[in-house]
Amino acid sequence: MTVSFHKFGEYFPGTGHILDDGYGKGKYYAVNVPLNDGIDDESYHYLFKPIIAKVMEVFNPDAVVLQCGADSLSGDRLGCFNLSVKGHAECVRYLRSFNVPLMLLGGGGYTLRNVARCWCYETGVALHVEVNDKMPDHEYLGYYGPDYNIHVATSNMENKNSRKSLDDIKAKILDNLSKLQHAPSVQFQEWPTDMELDEEDENQEETNEDLNSDTDKLP
Template sequence: MGTVGEAGASLPSSSDGTKRRVSYFYEPTIGDYYYKQGHPMKPHRIRMAHNLIVHYRLHRLLEICQPFPASTADMCRFHSEDYVDFLSSVTPEMLASLSSENADTFKLDNSDCPAFDGLFQFCQASAGGSLGAAVKLNRGDADIAINWAGGLHHAKKSEASGFCYVNDIVLGILELLKHHARVLYVDIDIHHGDGVEEAFYTTDRVMTVSFHKYGNFFPGSGDIRSIGCDEGKYYAMNVPLSEGMNDDSFRGLFRPIIQKVMEVYQPGAVVLQCGADSLAGDRIGCFNLTLKGHADCLQFLRSFNVPLMVLGGGGYTMRNVARCWCYETAVAVGVEPENKLPYNEYYEYFGPDYTLHIEPKKTVNKNSARYLEALKNTLLERITKKQHVPSVQFQERPPDTDSPVQEEEAEDSRNNIGPLWNGDPYDSEPEQG
């Protein structure tokens, strides 16, 4: 791989010698949205990541696109009309005035999923980026399309969940299915990708693979025995893990499982959700991955040279989320950034070391070698039960979405075990440690 630093960037390259055309979706106002004081989900982290991308000069190697806002019609391709109507009109004052019964209908609350100013516009930006990314891939205008504002995998058809309101991933996959017989969804967020799995649980046209913390952890789903049903049986795969998961252990599971899935399923496109709460030191997460361990998943999927959509997701230590998604943008274009951070608008957040990469924590990996080997063997055996390259009956293809892409270069088992966040008082950054 080439190197890139403050002075500029090398031409993109990769271990397989093939360049990739990368489209990067960024809404400049995304960092203005604010869930509420003390809430761990901070859209500002996307602006921080973008700032690092620009200061590393990675933007020169990307096609930068500003997404068109997703319309209510776009959202209603998955979500119910009454839910979308509610999202488009709800305000903090309106939610506070509703009876608890009415407020509970769509699962908005004053904790995990508050009604904040600009909520619907935030959803439109997130979903618009993933729809735009799908259109780019469908048209063959990009090999990889990135939307760090996407990846909101908990949202359901008619309810908000886990800081997520509109499931941009499902909308993006539905767009990809217009051109591809099969789409693979891979989720490396520390939380189970329940909303996406649920949406495609009965079909073989989408295979979902989720690597996540399981056991007394939000959202409580993602058991290894959840495998899909009807035509979707064996097309939902869950990899339940314990805390302390490190780079070597994760790579030892991810690569052989995904290798076998790619061989057997042969997707026409892949969607990778890169939730950064699986990194070491996350405020909510309890895995112990470094940036290189996390990004190895992207590097490996990139090597198959299949159209690839790359999305954000969780991540609650902002400086590390920014580091991660900047580094993974570099991996997408095939360069290696210098470890020393270039000076940028948020430089003080990255002290005291001011480096790109993070060190793993001194914590115990509670995933024993014996458990991981048994888990891997069980899942590899299960993959062999799938129909090799499931076929799709001929049907009329839905019309393509009008180009939601406005290009401009930028400089700047289903049980609920409680909330994703219980009011952690530590809210401000920069923070050390």
């Protein structure tokens, strides 16, 4: 299953429409979440969390590959979104909460110092380490002035994603996902150690011997 949250429109014409949802046996296994300019942390999470939660429920993946493209950060040279580093990283944190194997990849991002900020912070999130906002001294420190911080302020750009448009997108995608057959759930259990297995085999052999002995005594 693929899930994509992206800028929709002139950037990649003809792709990523909400109605592009898979074909044939793959129907509803392609989830496209088209967004407009200026989306902020709150609006992004308003869609991201319930959609991902539903995907995890119905698809029940063995592993997740998360591409952490940073062109959605505020101030990107090409991107048109308005996410903060913490807001971007919250998506990583949320997926970590499902406790399934998770691989993090890079991706887009065209204001390079902010890409570095973001991926540094998200590496910390992946490792359950809160990265200090103030950067330590290093050879590239000059690129991060004048504040030398991990986190940068978002802009005041207009959020062109209305609550109604977000609700419409969420309702459509959740409805599509509800049409999928739920993946069977398997209850996790601890496997016995080799020593325990050996003891079980010995006990079973003794039981078999007792049964055979009793059988010999039958008339």
